[in-house]
Amino acid sequence: MADILQLLLAGLATGAIYALVAIGFTLLWQTSQTINFAQGEFVMLPAFFVLIGMSYFGMSFWPAVAVGAVVSVVVLGFLFKRLIVDPVIRHGVLPLVIATIGLAIFFKEAVREFYGADAQPFPPVVAAIDVTVFGVALAVQSLVVLAISIVAVAALQLFLNHTLTGRCMQASAQNPTVARLLGIPVERMILYTFLINAALVTLASILITPIYLAKFTNGEWLGLYAFIAAIVGGFNQVRGALVGGLLLGVIDNFAAAYLSSQYRMAIPLLILIVVILVRPQGLLGRVEERTV
Amino acid sequence: MRPARRPLMGIALALVFAFLLAAPFGFKPYGIFILSMWAVMTIAAIGLNLTLGYAGQVSLAQAAFVGIGAYITAYLTTRGWPFWSTYLLAGVSCFAIGWLLGYPALRVQHHYLAFVTLAFNTLIYLIFRNEEWLTGGIYGISNVPRPDVAGWSMNGPRQFYYFCLAHLALVSLATWWLIRSPWGRAFVALRENPVRALSLGVDTRRYTLMAFALGAGLGGISGALYAPLVQFVDPTPFALGLSLNLLLMVVVGGSGYFFGPFLGAMVAVLLPEWLRFTEGFYLMGYALLVMALMVLCPAGLLGLLDRWTKPAGKSAEISATRSEAAVQGEGAR
Numbered sequence: 001m002a003d004i005l006q007l008l009l010a011g012l013a014t015g016a017i018y019a020l021v022a023i024g025f026t027l028l029w030q031t032s033q034t035i036n037f038a039q040g041e042f043v044m045l046p047a048f049f050v051l052i053g054m055s056y057f058g059m060s061f062w063p064a065v066a067v068g069a070v071v072s073v074v075v076l077g078f079l080f081k082r083l084i085v086d087p088v089i090r091h092g093v094l095p096l097v098i099a100t101i102g103l104a105i106f107f108k109e110a111v112r113e114f115y116g117a118d119a120q121p122f123p124p125v126v127a128a129i130d131v132t133v134f135g136v137a138l139a140v141q142s143l144v145v146l147a148i149s150i151v152a153v154a155a156l157q158l159f160l161n162h163t164l165t166g167r168c169m170q171a172s173a174q175n176p177t178v179a180r181l182l183g184i185p186v187e188r189m190i191l192y193t194f195l196i197n198a199a200l201v202t203l204a205s206i207l208i209t210p211i212y213l214a215k216f217t218n219g220e221w222l223g224l225y226a227f228i229a230a231i232v233g234g235f236n237q238v239r240g241a242l243v244g245g246l247l248l249g250v251i252d253n254f255a256a257a258y259l260s261s262q263y264r265m266a267i268p269l270l271i272l273i274v275v276i277l278v279r280p281q282g283l284l285g286r287v288e289e290r291t292v
Numbered sequence: 293m294r295p296a297r298r299p300l301m302g303i304a305l306a307l308v309f310a311f312l313l314a315a316p317f318g319f320k321p322y323g324i325f326i327l328s329m330w331a332v333m334t335i336a337a338i339g340l341n342l343t344l345g346y347a348g349q350v351s352l353a354q355a356a357f358v359g360i361g362a363y364i365t366a367y368l369t370t371r372g373w374p375f376w377s378t379y380l381l382a383g384v385s386c387f388a389i390g391w392l393l394g395y396p397a398l399r400v401q402h403h404y405l406a407f408v409t410l411a412f413n414t415l416i417y418l419i420f421r422n423e424e425w426l427t428g429g430i431y432g433i434s435n436v437p438r439p440d441v442a443g444w445s446m447n448g449p450r451q452f453y454y455f456c457l458a459h460l461a462l463v464s465l466a467t468w469w470l471i472r473s474p475w476g477r478a479f480v481a482l483r484e485n486p487v488r489a490l491s492l493g494v495d496t497r498r499y500t501l502m503a504f505a506l507g508a509g510l511g512g513i514s515g516a517l518y519a520p521l522v523q524f525v526d527p528t529p530f531a532l533g534l535s536l537n538l539l540l541m542v543v544v545g546g547s548g549y550f551f552g553p554f555l556g557a558m559v560a561v562l563l564p565e566w567l568r569f570t571e572g573f574y575l576m577g578y579a580l581l582v583m584a585l586m587v588l589c590p591a592g593l594l595g596l597l598d599r600w601t602k603p604a605g606k607s608a609e610i611s612a613t614r615s616e617a618a619v620q621g622e623g624a625r
Binding site: 035084087091092094095096098101102110112113220231263265266270280 | 350396399400402403404406407408410411412414415418421422532536539540543571572573575576578579580581582583586587590
């Protein structure tokens with residue numbers, strides 16, 4: 001029983017991080033039809049910005065995090081939109097997929113070339129200690145990660161549903177033409193989603209890197225897990241991505257512990273294939289209207 | 293192809309062909325190996341170009357088929373099977389698996405299809421890595437023999453290079469014929485407008501599956517050549533990375549252009565070797581090239597060439613981009 005609780009908590013904690021990444025992914029899709037194949041690298045990179053701040057500029061952890069977050073939001077939000085998405089999206093979705101694959105290679109190689117190929121330790125947000133609750137030792141780190149993620153998602157939901165800007169963003173996502181007619185600055189709303197995505201991946205990066213170390217290849221599997229979480233939950237729903245992420249984290253942890261660590265990755269992939277074939281709109285998603 | 297460009301095109305082709313035939317005499321064995329690898333990867337990219345470039349179906353699973361072909365060949369030839377039987381088996385099994393992988397494409401399209409094929413590729417990779425009794429796990433299968441052709445041993449690097457080149461020539465001719473046949477036309481119809489194709493009586497279901505199966509079959513053939521070329525098969529080369537790489541080859545060269553995969557494979561396989569002194573910077577440069585191409589001309593390098601050599605406004609695609617740019621310029625003003 002203690003094992004199961006510990007596994008569940010660890011699964012929920014990593015799942016919450018997947019959910020953050022997946023939510024950013026679905027936001028980009030909803031507002032601008034951007035499929036970001038570099039989303040995993042987007043999570044890998046901010047940790048290196050922080051490490052660069054600490055090792056080259058001698059900053060302590062929190063200032064480095066602050067600077068890293070600003071740099072990430074500018075590079076992964078603003079510059080990504082201006083330099084890649086805006087000029088490519090008019091050619092269609094597939095060229096943008098290819099361009100983001102190129103971007104993923106670029107980030108990966110740049111980190112390897114300029115920072116190194118070895119896995120780097122990354123300071124945790126809180127110390128790695130356990131608390132005992134009803135005789136079960138629970139990792140404080142997992143609890144904190146889960147709490148921070150939930151607060152972040154709740155804040156995002158509040159922003160999207162209960163502020164004027166948030167509702168304008170939703171309107172822009174649902175029907176850009178009508179939104180434009182109503183006087184909503186759609187372009188600006190789309191830019192906001194890119195900035196929000198950059199902030200989400202930065203948060204995910206700072207939460208997940210202490211667990212898995214900072215390595216230039218981290219993006220490969222992180223991106224895959226984010227895709228799976230987004231699709232399983234429902235590609236066009238923030239709620240869906242949250243459920244998908246948590247579900248994925250828990251299933252992944254239990255599969256590794258009880259089924260086979262070698263085939264741990266296979267279970268999320270099988271779930272992905274089944275969901276796409278049986279319920280392509282995802283567990284919580286709406287069916288998207290398709291135009292011919 | 294427009295008649296005015298034919299002679300130029302012919303001369304260029306003849307030059308390239310002469311170079312490919314003469315190349316082994318000017319290169320060291322490693323250089324010949326890289327050229328053979330180019331031929332093998334081009335075959336896989338031609339297969340993907342059929343699926344993606346002509347039929348418009350996104351596939352991120354081509355590396356899995358190269359892997360399946362390579363493992364079938366390695367496993368059976370090291371157990372004494374003759375090469376040709378394993379070669380056929382590799383092609384036919386990949387064709388069959390590709391046909392099955394096509395079924396999801398009947399239900400979902402675009403990015404969903406990309407994710408299904410991506411998941412398939414990773415699953416196959418896990419099988420290669422974990423089923424040690426079959427694939428040798430991470431240690432792989434070594435000492436894959438090279439075949440004899442009519443009593444001639446293909447063991448030397450030069451002989452095997454010509455062997456690969458001959459296969460590339462055959463595959464090219466077959467593809468050239470295929471895309472000019474009613475099948476090729478049906479593939480293009482499928483890409484351009486599936487609903488319209490269906491209403492014109494094209495059996496889109498069958499052609500979608502066929503596009504996947506043919507692409508996969510060529511992937512298998514490429515794998516069947518890969519195994520005796522490298523003489524060692526392990527899981528790492530067939531991970532998702534190669535699928536993405538093959539996709540980039542097709543798109544960088546020019547997806548939907550016959551010569552696109554040849555050029556794309558050249559950029560992805562040959563250039564890194566010649567630019568080896570640049571080390572990691574080469575891949576960064578390649579990534580920048582890919583992004584710049586997607587911004588300027590998603591039709592790839594051959595599309596760019598088309599744009600330069602053709603008088604302005606001839607191609608529908610160019611005029612479409614132009615008018616779009618004009619509209620956006622208007623908006624900015």
